[in-house]
Amino acid sequence: MPQKVDARRLRIGMAQLNATVGDFEGNLRKMLEGVERAKALGVDLLTFPELAVCGYPPEDLLFKPHFIAENRRYLQKLVEASSGISVIVGFADAKEDIYNAAAVIHDGKLVDVYHKIFLPNYGVFDENRYFRPGDRCPVYTIAGVGVGVNICEDIWYEVGPASLQAYAGAEVIVNISASPFYFGKADVREAMIATRASDNIAIFAYNNLVGGQDELVFDGGGLVLDEKGRLLARGKQFEEDMILADLDVAAVAQARLKDPEWQKGTMPWKEKPWRVTRATLSDKPFSTEKPSISPVKVKTRSLPAEIYDALVLGTGDYVTKNGFKKVLIGLSGGIDSSLVAAIAVDALGKSNVVGVAMPSRYSSAGSISDAELLARNLGIKLLTVPIEKVFQAYHDTLAGAFKGMKPDITEENIQARIRGNILMALSNKFGWLVLTTGNKSEMATGYTTLYGDMAGGFAVIKDVPKTMVYELARYRNYRADKALIPSSVIEKPPSAELRPEQKDIDTLPDYELLDPVLKAYVEEDKSVEEIIALGIDEEVVKRAARLVDGSEYKRRQAPPGVKITARAFGRDRRLPITNRYKGW
């Protein structure tokens, strides 16, 4: 008897959505469009990201029973619109507890619900706060193909739901994710998933969320990799996308038959407390005639481009998702505010960005002309509001209280705070959001004025070290093929210009020296001794550590900003203010 030829193929579509937290209506609209488009493209299995119904991360909204109910109601609308297709979508499931869940929808019916097993509770994540872990690894037969479904963190473990599902018959592993960006992570992800795919001799389809949400940027870049770990499709990074691929499932079955290790069936996870379940949704595809598609492998970005585009997406989404149209930026003529203005223009368009120059008695002529040149280059409106008169009024008003005392940092902070107040007044009057311009080196060392230059709604580059600020400025000019950010801005020594002849290096070590110390101390939890042992000057290390530790109270009152490193300030790093531990 001749053996029946296995010619199974599965057309997968992964909708890489930019969902918004709590925007049930908007998220549903995008999903319904996705369903229509997928059907037209002959997609057998359509996926949406983790918690796409309610947005990720919903944080303590999950404690509101009416929020969960609303999310369930909108899931039902998607279910009803999904006849003639299989769909996997993330939502918050409430039973005896709350679960981070994937709905498995087939032909207009909710067939099953998967509960995420590995809940991340480190870095920016608090999933143990909300969710109970699942204990079941389901395998579905969809169009005759074995499909395993799991969620984000689940796939990061070598022995996890994916491996269990693969050995239980899943030829395709679908992972729906909401994986926040930091630079370099896309490569780490791709290498990890390629390993999982070849280890488990399965096709892996990884559907990541895209978009900005407070401090997080989800960078998309969904992936389909075959059973040898070879790339079949890669979605756009930082943009919505529909990632399509025809999966040669027969090849998976064949590869497994030929693999001696696989045939032995030695399972390293025998002691794991998860159950495998199986369900058949369909033995055949809904349609066999399908329009032809050509899977796309979007190129990966270089490092400065990746960071720059993350900042653009994070800033644009924060502004627009919070209902603002225009932003306001104090332009000092320095590199930080210049970079922020360029990012804002790329995110929102030049007509939605307003610069404000606020010269003082200490502003150099170069600063003013640099700010003007930048505004001209970017094509943005520039207001000029000198602070001298208000500064003088503070002087006069405080003369009595300050009698007999010398000028010090107080007078510098007053200037910064006058500027903060002027920006906030313009914001209040015109409804524009203030973007702040402090970088990570300043946020780390506290070289910034609370309620002064820290005043605003969103801190675009708060996770970008100063040395990287220069790199990004040069990158943006390279992309523009001209000095969009004026060369004089890039070349002059950094200064806050709050007293005569002031330079950053009067207070801080040179940034080339400082930034590696800050990375080791803040991002890598190295001790002062360990950093000194790397060959860095003891005085620099101790000063940096002292400044970082002493500035926690300022950071606690900072506006949110885009996380681009493996450890940002904010939710990612939770240190007490009251803390007598001194490692220096």
Added chain:
Amino acid sequence: MPQKVDARRLRIGMAQLNATVGDFEGNLRKMLEGVERAKALGVDLLTFPELAVCGYPPEDLLFKPHFIAENRRYLQKLVEASSGISVIVGFADAKEDIYNAAAVIHDGKLVDVYHKIFLPNYGVFDENRYFRPGDRCPVYTIAGVGVGVNICEDIWYEVGPASLQAYAGAEVIVNISASPFYFGKADVREAMIATRASDNIAIFAYNNLVGGQDELVFDGGGLVLDEKGRLLARGKQFEEDMILADLDVAAVAQARLKDPEWQKGTMPWKEKPWRVTRATLSDKPFSTEKPSISPVKVKTRSLPAEIYDALVLGTGDYVTKNGFKKVLIGLSGGIDSSLVAAIAVDALGKSNVVGVAMPSRYSSAGSISDAELLARNLGIKLLTVPIEKVFQAYHDTLAGAFKGMKPDITEENIQARIRGNILMALSNKFGWLVLTTGNKSEMATGYTTLYGDMAGGFAVIKDVPKTMVYELARYRNYRADKALIPSSVIEKPPSAELRPEQKDIDTLPDYELLDPVLKAYVEEDKSVEEIIALGIDEEVVKRAARLVDGSEYKRRQAPPGVKITARAFGRDRRLPITNRYKGW
């Protein structure tokens, strides 16, 4: 043969310490004093609170290996000083992972380490972020008495280490805690522990931390309850203490012999994955001649007293543990700033509190005289810094930008921000910490100016609803037996005085109506529909919910303040800023 009479007694001492996070030296000093005092008192078993070695909660300091090493080094110093006594103390244990641990020390040796099993990861707690749970329930024989040791959350579960230890032979259960205060919690705790004691026919010794740490106040109030749940000793609330009791262990053994249920030995936790271990440290006490002691049952406080004293402790500890001596408060003549000034004086002494009156063109004569009278009553220095000149300078400076536009909330915010700047300038010049004066009703609704009245280092009453502010003011006057806070301050209608004839009720519902809505919406996660169904005016509820949701961005930049309710803003309530979910 006559039966041997069981006359076993154990003298326990619980050192209710005010430990500081990261202050290894200071915490050790207090512990060494405790050891000396306990030895002199003939104490057999001395306990210290949860993580007393390093302070609680150390948060991400736990990720620094050198912090953990330092904590281990200081533990060793305590071990070496503990000859002739048994000691139980909390520290952070690092093995293959980090554990929230209790060191069991006997006669100068570290005998064993218990690892906390139940890790709280809700509310203000993030213990899953740091710790791995333990899996072992040890029972020690100390001076011939069976003692079970566990930590804080462990005791809150009916079936937990305590019940397992009791049935395995522990006659005394020691629980070392760091349990943060909210009003009413002390009663809840005492009732819970009494139930555990009688359920398990064991003496329960509950040693709680005391002191302020950022947003948390640990209220102490340690407890010793006998095997019937009867109170043997209650420690001071909000103060350090050494709680002493002689435990009649023979009575426990007898009660168990007489209890038919106990004799049946039906154990409901048979399926729990914890191992019981047993170790004998000593069969007899170190000394039999002991000075006589009389256990103290400190009276519990009434509700306003409890809250008031929590605010005093939290404020005093924040200021002093962060190295400040003096504080600065903007005095408007209103109830909020008056209450904050009274709390500050009680926390730091009148010579360490400076009031600043900052009258404007809209300040009523009554406001100014009320501020003066308050300062006189409290005996604090009052500076007067009128804001008119600076306000006028802002007007002039912004006249061009604001041309053709009517005055609105912008001008109100400018005034509030001028005051914020003046306070910060005084803070910068003199090194005094600024206390802010906003209450929870304002923080909830956003009826407050970012960088204005929100500017400062510590927000004393940010978790106190406005109606409770009145209650506390009246309570303080009752305690003083005079109108320390002037009657006119308590009686006049609340106003921000930022425009002519302004009253809070122009913008907000009456606080008597508003506060219950805020409690239901913010603290109880009730939906708008559910709150309306309680019989509250629809418009009030919807307006309140809208204001709360729209003010998340302000709260994110607020200074920390004392948590006194079951759900405070801050770590306790983590909502996204970017959030399109509208329940109204």
